[in-house]
Amino acid sequence: MVDTEPRPSSDGPSGAAAAVASSCSIAATLDVVGDRWTVLILRDVFRGVRRFAQLQADLGIARNLLADRLSRLVDHGVLERVPYQTRPLRCEYRLTAKGADLSTALIALMGWGDRWYAHDGVPTILVHETCGTPLEQVVRCPHCDETVNPGRIRSRPGPGRSPA
Amino acid sequence: MVDTEPRPSSDGPSGAAAAVASSCSIAATLDVVGDRWTVLILRDVFRGVRRFAQLQADLGIARNLLADRLSRLVDHGVLERVPYQTRPLRCEYRLTAKGADLSTALIALMGWGDRWYAHDGVPTILVHETCGTPLEQVVRCPHCDETVNPGRIRSRPGPGRSPA
Numbered sequence: 001m002v003d004t005e006p007r008p009s010s011d012g013p014s015g016a017a018a019a020v021a022s023s024c025s026i027a028a029t030l031d032v033v034g035d036r037w038t039v040l041i042l043r044d045v046f047r048g049v050r051r052f053a054q055l056q057a058d059l060g061i062a063r064n065l066l067a068d069r070l071s072r073l074v075d076h077g078v079l080e081r082v083p084y085q086t087r088p089l090r091c092e093y094r095l096t097a098k099g100a101d102l103s104t105a106l107i108a109l110m111g112w113g114d115r116w117y118a119h120d121g122v123p124t125i126l127v128h129e130t131c132g133t134p135l136e137q138v139v140r141c142p143h144c145d146e147t148v149n150p151g152r153i154r155s156r157p158g159p160g161r162s163p164a
Numbered sequence: 165m166v167d168t169e170p171r172p173s174s175d176g177p178s179g180a181a182a183a184v185a186s187s188c189s190i191a192a193t194l195d196v197v198g199d200r201w202t203v204l205i206l207r208d209v210f211r212g213v214r215r216f217a218q219l220q221a222d223l224g225i226a227r228n229l230l231a232d233r234l235s236r237l238v239d240h241g242v243l244e245r246v247p248y249q250t251r252p253l254r255c256e257y258r259l260t261a262k263g264a265d266l267s268t269a270l271i272a273l274m275g276w277g278d279r280w281y282a283h284d285g286v287p288t289i290l291v292h293e294t295c296g297t298p299l300e301q302v303v304r305c306p307h308c309d310e311t312v313n314p315g316r317i318r319s320r321p322g323p324g325r326s327p328a
Contacts, residue, residue, distance in 0.1 A: 024274075025273075027277070028280075028282075029273045029276050036194050040194070098280055101279060104314075105273050105275075106190060109194070109272075110189045112189075112193050116192075116265070117192040117193075118192075118322075121324035122189065122323070123189055123321070123325045123326070124322055125322040126303075127319070128307070131305065131308055133306060135304065135305055136306060137303050139268075139271065140300050140304075140311075141294075141295065143295050144295055148299055150264065152292060153292070155289065155290050156288070157289075161288070
Protein backbone atom coordinates (compact mmCIF):
# COMPACT_ATOMS: atom_id res chain seq x y z
CA MET A 1 0.00 0.00 0.00
CA VAL A 2 1.87 3.05 -1.21
CA ASP A 3 0.43 6.53 -1.09
CA THR A 4 1.09 8.74 -4.09
CA GLU A 5 -0.51 11.80 -2.57
CA PRO A 6 1.52 14.84 -1.52
CA ARG A 7 3.14 14.30 1.86
CA PRO A 8 2.17 16.46 4.80
CA SER A 9 5.17 18.71 5.37
CA SER A 10 6.74 18.61 8.78
CA ASP A 11 6.70 22.39 9.07
CA GLY A 12 3.32 23.05 7.51
CA PRO A 13 0.42 24.79 9.18
CA SER A 14 -0.88 22.96 12.21
CA GLY A 15 -4.32 22.99 10.59
CA ALA A 16 -3.12 20.55 7.92
CA ALA A 17 -2.63 17.73 10.41
CA ALA A 18 -6.08 18.32 11.84
CA ALA A 19 -7.60 18.35 8.36
CA VAL A 20 -5.94 15.08 7.45
CA ALA A 21 -7.00 13.57 10.76
CA SER A 22 -10.58 14.76 10.47
CA SER A 23 -10.88 13.41 6.95
CA CYS A 24 -9.34 10.07 7.79
CA SER A 25 -11.65 7.08 7.88
CA ILE A 26 -9.15 5.12 9.98
CA ALA A 27 -9.37 7.82 12.67
CA ALA A 28 -13.18 7.77 12.35
CA THR A 29 -13.20 4.03 12.98
CA LEU A 30 -10.81 4.36 15.92
CA ASP A 31 -13.12 6.95 17.50
CA VAL A 32 -15.65 4.13 17.83
CA VAL A 33 -13.61 0.96 18.24
CA GLY A 34 -10.09 2.24 18.98
CA ASP A 35 -10.01 0.70 22.41
CA ARG A 36 -8.73 -2.75 23.31
CA TRP A 37 -11.70 -3.71 25.49
CA THR A 38 -14.14 -2.56 22.84
CA VAL A 39 -12.60 -4.83 20.22
CA LEU A 40 -12.54 -7.81 22.59
CA ILE A 41 -16.22 -7.19 23.50
CA LEU A 42 -17.13 -7.14 19.82
CA ARG A 43 -15.14 -10.33 19.22
CA ASP A 44 -17.20 -11.99 21.96
CA VAL A 45 -20.51 -10.74 20.58
CA PHE A 46 -19.54 -12.11 17.15
CA ARG A 47 -18.91 -15.44 18.89
CA GLY A 48 -22.37 -15.41 20.46
CA VAL A 49 -21.43 -14.16 23.95
CA ARG A 50 -24.14 -11.51 24.26
CA ARG A 51 -25.12 -11.08 27.92
CA PHE A 52 -23.55 -8.77 30.44
CA ALA A 53 -22.63 -11.46 32.96
CA GLN A 54 -21.25 -13.75 30.23
CA LEU A 55 -19.15 -10.97 28.78
CA GLN A 56 -17.85 -10.03 32.20
CA ALA A 57 -16.92 -13.62 33.01
CA ASP A 58 -15.34 -14.27 29.63
CA LEU A 59 -13.27 -11.08 29.52
CA GLY A 60 -12.48 -10.64 33.21
CA ILE A 61 -13.35 -6.96 32.80
CA ALA A 62 -14.58 -4.70 35.63
CA ARG A 63 -18.35 -4.11 35.63
CA ASN A 64 -18.06 -0.35 35.25
CA LEU A 65 -15.67 -0.64 32.31
CA LEU A 66 -17.89 -3.17 30.58
CA ALA A 67 -21.01 -1.05 31.14
CA ASP A 68 -19.20 2.00 29.77
CA ARG A 69 -17.96 0.23 26.63
CA LEU A 70 -21.36 -1.37 25.94
CA SER A 71 -23.13 2.00 26.34
CA ARG A 72 -20.75 3.61 23.90
CA LEU A 73 -21.27 0.82 21.37
CA VAL A 74 -25.05 1.20 21.68
CA ASP A 75 -24.76 5.00 21.36
CA HIS A 76 -22.69 4.56 18.21
CA GLY A 77 -25.25 2.16 16.72
CA VAL A 78 -22.84 -0.79 16.69
CA LEU A 79 -24.78 -2.87 19.22
CA GLU A 80 -28.43 -2.83 20.23
CA ARG A 81 -30.10 -3.97 23.44
CA VAL A 82 -32.66 -6.71 22.79
CA PRO A 83 -34.87 -8.13 25.59
CA TYR A 84 -34.53 -11.88 26.08
CA GLN A 85 -36.68 -12.03 29.23
CA THR A 86 -39.49 -9.77 30.44
CA ARG A 87 -39.97 -10.52 34.17
CA PRO A 88 -37.68 -9.09 35.21
CA LEU A 89 -36.62 -7.33 32.04
CA ARG A 90 -33.25 -8.58 30.88
CA CYS A 91 -31.49 -7.54 27.70
CA GLU A 92 -28.69 -8.94 25.63
CA TYR A 93 -26.46 -7.18 23.12
CA ARG A 94 -26.80 -7.87 19.42
CA LEU A 95 -24.83 -6.57 16.49
CA THR A 96 -26.63 -4.06 14.28
CA ALA A 97 -25.91 -4.09 10.53
CA LYS A 98 -23.24 -1.48 11.24
CA GLY A 99 -21.73 -3.70 13.93
CA ALA A 100 -21.87 -6.84 11.79
CA ASP A 101 -20.01 -4.90 9.12
CA LEU A 102 -17.00 -4.82 11.46
CA SER A 103 -16.39 -8.50 10.66
CA THR A 104 -13.94 -7.47 7.93
CA ALA A 105 -11.83 -5.56 10.45
CA LEU A 106 -11.94 -8.33 13.06
CA ILE A 107 -10.97 -10.91 10.44
CA ALA A 108 -8.05 -8.70 9.40
CA LEU A 109 -6.84 -8.26 13.00
CA MET A 110 -7.16 -12.00 13.54
CA GLY A 111 -5.31 -12.79 10.32
CA TRP A 112 -2.30 -10.72 11.31
CA GLY A 113 -2.17 -12.36 14.75
CA ASP A 114 -2.44 -15.75 13.04
CA ARG A 115 0.41 -15.03 10.64
CA TRP A 116 2.83 -13.52 13.16
CA TYR A 117 1.98 -14.95 16.58
CA ALA A 118 0.33 -18.35 16.17
CA HIS A 119 3.59 -20.27 16.49
CA ASP A 120 1.79 -23.43 17.59
CA GLY A 121 -0.85 -23.25 14.87
CA VAL A 122 -3.80 -20.88 14.55
CA PRO A 123 -6.37 -20.93 17.37
CA THR A 124 -9.37 -20.48 15.05
CA ILE A 125 -9.93 -21.25 11.39
CA LEU A 126 -12.55 -19.38 9.36
CA VAL A 127 -14.14 -21.67 6.81
CA HIS A 128 -16.74 -21.49 4.05
CA GLU A 129 -20.08 -22.74 5.36
CA THR A 130 -20.78 -24.48 2.06
CA CYS A 131 -17.60 -26.52 1.63
CA GLY A 132 -15.56 -26.15 4.84
CA THR A 133 -12.53 -24.73 3.04
CA PRO A 134 -10.38 -22.25 5.00
CA LEU A 135 -11.05 -18.73 3.73
CA GLU A 136 -8.68 -15.97 2.70
CA GLN A 137 -9.10 -12.23 2.99
CA VAL A 138 -7.85 -10.39 -0.07
CA VAL A 139 -8.00 -7.08 -1.90
CA ARG A 140 -9.53 -7.48 -5.36
CA CYS A 141 -9.72 -5.40 -8.51
CA PRO A 142 -13.24 -5.81 -9.92
CA HIS A 143 -12.07 -4.55 -13.33
CA CYS A 144 -9.10 -6.89 -13.76
CA ASP A 145 -10.93 -9.62 -11.80
CA GLU A 146 -7.82 -10.46 -9.85
CA THR A 147 -6.34 -10.41 -6.36
CA VAL A 148 -4.15 -7.36 -5.86
CA ASN A 149 -0.84 -7.59 -4.01
CA PRO A 150 -0.37 -4.80 -1.40
CA GLY A 151 2.54 -3.45 -3.45
CA ARG A 152 0.13 -2.75 -6.30
CA ILE A 153 -2.28 -0.67 -4.23
CA ARG A 154 -2.19 3.10 -4.68
CA SER A 155 -4.32 5.78 -3.10
CA ARG A 156 -5.82 8.97 -4.38
CA PRO A 157 -7.88 11.69 -2.66
CA GLY A 158 -11.61 11.06 -2.67
CA PRO A 159 -14.49 13.56 -2.73
CA GLY A 160 -14.57 13.76 1.06
CA ARG A 161 -10.98 14.98 1.44
CA SER A 162 -10.91 18.25 3.36
CA PRO A 163 -8.76 20.95 1.76
CA ALA A 164 -5.44 21.11 3.65
CA MET B 165 -19.31 -14.40 10.72
CA VAL B 166 -21.04 -16.90 12.97
CA ASP B 167 -19.17 -19.08 15.38
CA THR B 168 -20.29 -22.70 15.68
CA GLU B 169 -17.93 -23.52 18.51
CA PRO B 170 -19.18 -24.24 22.03
CA ARG B 171 -19.90 -21.01 23.88
CA PRO B 172 -17.93 -20.11 26.98
CA SER B 173 -20.37 -20.56 29.82
CA SER B 174 -20.90 -17.59 32.10
CA ASP B 175 -20.34 -19.69 35.20
CA GLY B 176 -17.48 -21.82 33.92
CA PRO B 177 -14.01 -22.00 35.44
CA SER B 178 -12.19 -18.70 35.32
CA GLY B 179 -9.34 -20.45 33.53
CA ALA B 180 -11.52 -20.92 30.46
CA ALA B 181 -11.70 -17.21 29.74
CA ALA B 182 -7.96 -16.90 30.09
CA ALA B 183 -7.42 -19.85 27.78
CA VAL B 184 -9.67 -18.38 25.13
CA ALA B 185 -8.01 -15.00 25.49
CA SER B 186 -4.50 -16.40 25.34
CA SER B 187 -5.27 -18.41 22.24
CA CYS B 188 -6.98 -15.54 20.45
CA SER B 189 -5.16 -14.00 17.52
CA ILE B 190 -7.25 -10.82 17.79
CA ALA B 191 -5.94 -10.33 21.34
CA ALA B 192 -2.40 -11.08 20.11
CA THR B 193 -2.73 -8.35 17.49
CA LEU B 194 -4.16 -5.89 20.01
CA ASP B 195 -1.18 -6.51 22.29
CA VAL B 196 0.93 -4.91 19.57
CA VAL B 197 -1.35 -2.41 17.83
CA GLY B 198 -4.32 -2.11 20.18
CA ASP B 199 -3.67 1.53 20.88
CA ARG B 200 -5.13 4.47 18.98
CA TRP B 201 -1.84 6.37 18.62
CA THR B 202 -0.07 3.25 17.43
CA VAL B 203 -2.56 2.73 14.61
CA LEU B 204 -2.37 6.39 13.56
CA ILE B 205 1.44 6.24 13.57
CA LEU B 206 1.33 3.16 11.34
CA ARG B 207 -1.17 4.87 9.02
CA ASP B 208 1.30 7.74 8.65
CA VAL B 209 4.26 5.44 8.00
CA PHE B 210 2.23 3.68 5.30
CA ARG B 211 1.65 7.13 3.79
CA GLY B 212 5.37 7.87 3.75
CA VAL B 213 5.59 10.01 6.90
CA ARG B 214 8.62 8.32 8.44
CA ARG B 215 10.59 10.81 10.50
CA PHE B 216 10.09 11.65 14.15
CA ALA B 217 9.53 15.39 13.64
CA GLN B 218 7.16 14.78 10.71
CA LEU B 219 5.14 12.25 12.68
CA GLN B 220 4.96 14.58 15.64
CA ALA B 221 3.80 17.50 13.50
CA ASP B 222 1.30 15.42 11.55
CA LEU B 223 -0.26 13.72 14.57
CA GLY B 224 0.03 16.49 17.14
CA ILE B 225 1.26 13.86 19.62
CA ALA B 226 3.51 14.58 22.61
CA ARG B 227 7.18 13.69 22.05
CA ASN B 228 7.32 11.20 24.93
CA LEU B 229 4.20 9.38 23.72
CA LEU B 230 5.50 9.21 20.17
CA ALA B 231 8.91 7.97 21.32
CA ASP B 232 7.24 5.32 23.47
CA ARG B 233 4.98 4.06 20.69
CA LEU B 234 7.80 3.99 18.13
CA SER B 235 10.06 2.06 20.53
CA ARG B 236 7.35 -0.49 21.11
CA LEU B 237 6.78 -0.91 17.38
CA VAL B 238 10.53 -1.41 16.83
CA ASP B 239 10.69 -3.88 19.73
CA HIS B 240 7.80 -5.85 18.22
CA GLY B 241 9.52 -5.95 14.82
CA VAL B 242 6.80 -3.88 13.10
CA LEU B 243 9.05 -0.90 12.33
CA GLU B 244 12.81 -0.64 11.93
CA ARG B 245 15.10 2.35 12.34
CA VAL B 246 17.00 3.10 9.14
CA PRO B 247 19.65 5.87 8.95
CA TYR B 248 18.94 8.52 6.34
CA GLN B 249 21.83 10.81 7.36
CA THR B 250 25.15 10.01 9.04
CA ARG B 251 26.53 13.35 10.35
CA PRO B 252 24.81 13.64 12.69
CA LEU B 253 23.19 10.23 12.64
CA ARG B 254 19.48 10.52 11.93
CA CYS B 255 17.08 7.63 11.48
CA GLU B 256 13.67 7.22 9.98
CA TYR B 257 11.12 4.50 10.61
CA ARG B 258 10.34 1.95 7.93
CA LEU B 259 7.85 -0.88 7.90
CA THR B 260 9.31 -4.35 8.18
CA ALA B 261 7.61 -7.20 6.30
CA LYS B 262 5.62 -7.84 9.47
CA GLY B 263 4.59 -4.18 9.60
CA ALA B 264 3.72 -4.02 5.91
CA ASP B 265 1.50 -7.04 6.46
CA LEU B 266 -0.73 -4.81 8.62
CA SER B 267 -2.03 -3.18 5.44
CA THR B 268 -4.96 -5.61 5.41
CA ALA B 269 -6.03 -4.46 8.88
CA LEU B 270 -5.60 -0.76 8.09
CA ILE B 271 -7.59 -1.16 4.87
CA ALA B 272 -10.36 -2.90 6.84
CA LEU B 273 -10.47 -0.15 9.49
CA MET B 274 -10.54 2.47 6.74
CA GLY B 275 -13.27 0.64 4.84
CA TRP B 276 -15.59 0.61 7.83
CA GLY B 277 -15.04 4.32 8.46
CA ASP B 278 -15.69 4.96 4.76
CA ARG B 279 -18.94 3.01 4.78
CA TRP B 280 -20.38 4.45 8.02
CA TYR B 281 -18.83 7.89 8.53
CA ALA B 282 -17.84 9.36 5.17
CA HIS B 283 -21.12 11.20 4.71
CA ASP B 284 -19.55 13.71 2.32
CA GLY B 285 -17.74 11.08 0.28
CA VAL B 286 -14.69 9.02 1.16
CA PRO B 287 -11.47 10.91 1.98
CA THR B 288 -9.18 8.41 0.27
CA ILE B 289 -9.74 5.88 -2.51
CA LEU B 290 -7.54 2.81 -2.86
CA VAL B 291 -7.01 1.93 -6.49
CA HIS B 292 -5.25 -0.71 -8.56
CA GLU B 293 -1.89 0.60 -9.74
CA THR B 294 -2.35 -1.06 -13.10
CA CYS B 295 -5.77 0.26 -14.11
CA GLY B 296 -6.81 2.86 -11.50
CA THR B 297 -10.00 0.99 -10.56
CA PRO B 298 -11.16 1.37 -6.93
CA LEU B 299 -10.39 -1.83 -5.04
CA GLU B 300 -12.54 -3.96 -2.77
CA GLN B 301 -11.57 -6.02 0.25
CA VAL B 302 -13.32 -9.37 0.35
CA VAL B 303 -13.22 -12.81 1.92
CA ARG B 304 -12.73 -15.53 -0.70
CA CYS B 305 -13.12 -19.26 -0.83
CA PRO B 306 -10.21 -20.63 -2.88
CA HIS B 307 -12.06 -23.92 -3.42
CA CYS B 308 -15.33 -22.44 -4.71
CA ASP B 309 -13.42 -19.54 -6.31
CA GLU B 310 -16.00 -17.06 -5.05
CA THR B 311 -16.45 -14.14 -2.70
CA VAL B 312 -17.98 -15.24 0.59
CA ASN B 313 -20.66 -13.17 2.30
CA PRO B 314 -20.02 -12.72 6.07
CA GLY B 315 -23.18 -14.74 6.77
CA ARG B 316 -21.55 -17.77 5.13
CA ILE B 317 -18.41 -17.68 7.26
CA ARG B 318 -18.10 -20.27 10.02
CA SER B 319 -15.26 -20.91 12.43
CA ARG B 320 -13.74 -24.03 13.86
CA PRO B 321 -10.95 -24.57 16.41
CA GLY B 322 -7.48 -24.70 14.89
CA PRO B 323 -4.42 -26.64 16.05
CA GLY B 324 -3.29 -23.74 18.27
CA ARG B 325 -6.44 -23.69 20.40
CA SER B 326 -5.54 -24.12 24.06
CA PRO B 327 -7.66 -26.72 25.88
CA ALA B 328 -10.34 -24.88 27.90
